[in-house]
């Protein structure tokens with residue numbers, strides 16, 4: 001049985017985003033954090049680029065408060081979207097802009113300094129959804145062995161050919177990684193874009209050595225609230241609690257949650273969670289953690305989202 005989803009004119013959505021791929025139809029998605037299947041619509045319309053609004057339901061989970069797009073399309077739809085459209089929308093041309101790469105490099109330097117006390121001096125780093133990979137340069141300079149993955153072929157080619165980095169063209173759900181290898185995995189923003197968040201986090205966990213760390217950065221929710229509108233490009237809009245719960249479910253113990261600007265001043269609204277490799281938490285234990293208060297409530301989310309909701313009304 002498919003999961004519940006609010007009504008959605010997907011043809012209008014596909015037209016609004018300039019979709020030119022094969023016919024695509026959406027399906028309902030249960031909560032990716034806790035499996036609850038009773039979505040509550042929080043936001044009815046999102047930006048479809050150039051500030052055009054389009055109907056696309058963003059829902060909240062009444063059990064844990066996870067905020068996510070529902071319904072959604074299948075994996076092939078999003079792979080085609082990121083391959084054909086996403087970079088053009090973000091960069092406006094085929095190669096990542098110099099300014100973007102310079103900003104990535106600066107964010108990496110901020111991260112390396114911010115996390116200096118929490119990480120070993122050197123080790124093996126994986127950057128999931130790394131784009132050109134410039135965020136890894138600060139770590140490479142400090143002696144880290146670095147590997148980045150991203151589905152965007154033009155960005156990863158730039159990382160290899162121009163920046164000289166080990167960057168693979170790979171969707172996060174299909175990463176081929178060595179077992180128990182990495183000391184530090186970072187997913188800075190891109191976890192909000194991936195299609196199958198559980199699979200990505202499980203792959204990362206299997207590739208992390210005992211004692212290894214994971215850093216998640218979420219900003220779609222905080223930045224959306226600051227701007228007064230959400231982007232249609234995010235499959236989920238992560239907050240501190242949803243990142244902590246995703247970590248627990250997929251094998252990390254959250255150690256440090258902060259809204260401090262760990263990656264510098266160019267990521268307003270970002271929140272970070274750093275976790276240590278652990279065992280995945282069984283669902284009943286996760287539900288008990290949620291019942292104990294590791295959650296957001298729908299009324300609290302509605303209050304936080306007043307700027308986004310108000311802009312639509």
Ligand SMILES: [Zn+2]
Nearest residue numbers: 031034061064
């Ligand atoms: Zn949930």
